[in-house]
Amino acid sequence: MSGFLADVLDYGFLQKAMFTSVIVGIICGVIGCFIVLRGMSLMGDAISHAVLPGVAISYMLGVNYFYGAVVAGVLTSVGIGFVSEKSRIKNDSAIGIIFSAFFALGIILMAKAASSVDLTSILFGNVLAVRSADMWTTLAIGVIVLITVTMFYKELLVTTFDPTLAAAFGLPNRLIHYAVMVLLTLVTVASLRTVGIILVVAMLITPASTAYLLTDRLPVMIGLSALFGALSSLIGLYISFNYNLSSGAVIVLAATALFLLALFFSPKQGLLWRSVRTSRNRKAAYTGD
């Protein structure tokens, strides 16, 4: 561990990697709470895959991949909304159709894009290859996401908890849905370098779900989720650096390990305590206590 810390101090690339992955862990954790509570996990998976053609086109045009990704993400969520509203196709099928089409298009476009672009690093991330520009993009996105969530926390809470009440308040549910989609796209873009397109959904869902098992209050859930996201990133980075493993995969497995701990040992919802309680109650019932 101390060797790792010394390396962090010595190597600029490692500092960038650490800084970027912690920010990614935090913002994925925050947005992930709303994705999980809105029941949009599949949508999160879809949007993250669907940014690929946008990234490819950005490379072709020589602009920051941020712009293309946002356009592709928004087009996808609009497309999914259109198919599920205007036809009898159910929402989950609409999601499957649209995002796999975008992803497929992205694979072809990536092959056509400049040869310097490495499809694998976009798909799976490579945190040790984070450049300064990526770090600043991630930081800027992080600031935007956190400010937006803080400013519109009330509106996000009420539209997530009770959309009917939100509509009665006169809140634009649909607009807020698309705003969440845009935030989701931004977070995906920020995560490209660290965990990659394929696994970013885990960073959105897993830390948020871990937090969900531990608390009954949304502000606490958001805080814990951000903490678990950042912690997973740090653990993942450490292991991936020391054992030369794929960073995105290790970060996701670290998040999963935290989730499993909560699943079994959470004081409120943990499966272990639940089974202890059940068997105690059963015993009490048998002995007539």
Place this chain on the structure above:
Amino acid sequence: MALAVNDLRVSYDGKEVLRDVHFSAPSGRLTGIIGPNGAGKSTLMKAVLGLLAIDRGTVRFDGKPLKKMRHRIAYVPQRSSIDWDFPINVRDTVLLGSYPSLGLIRRPGRPEKEEALQSLRKVGMEEYATRQIGRLSGGQQQRVFLARALLQHADHLFLDEPFVGVDAASEDVIIGLLKELRDAGKSIYVVHHDLSKAVAYFDDLLLLNGEVVAYGPAKEVLRPEHLGQAYGAFGSLIAGGESR
């Protein structure tokens, strides 16, 4: 007139649910909206509140369109529409009622929190303030939602089936509070399906079956000929016991 509905028509997927709905409700009344299953009771409430698209017709609150009156209106939806595992406790649920008056960005502060607790006291739920919302009984949940509506200080209060799955004690608390609000001059509309208590609970009734069958003082609406028209032959049988 507190609420004036004119020539309202609503349809789902091309199927007409409400037609020619026309009534004017004076303010300061406790009104029950009754009718058989599928009569369009909840649909009428949602249409009036702008929660679904209407084919045609107008709705006016105190002579003004909904858009200008939203802050004067509180709505308690059916309990079934909510995720009961949501990480929110009783006090924070009530606090949602302060959101419309806070506008964008501003968060509820100490006065709002204090008032939320007062609202909870009024419905007898103060001791549950930190309880997660799903760990309450149906009646307790409904009382919490009423407390939230109180926080909105609305002149027009709409409740959709507030007594479904609710224990008798909670039902008494809720109807008592609604009558208090009515006495304070508020206009209250309740979608309700239990005819047996309709006269005891409500000043006026709106009997609905796709269209307005009858509207007026509760006793007059519950006449056999009206109920027969709304519920069929079976309805006039119930009405035999009802109107006496």
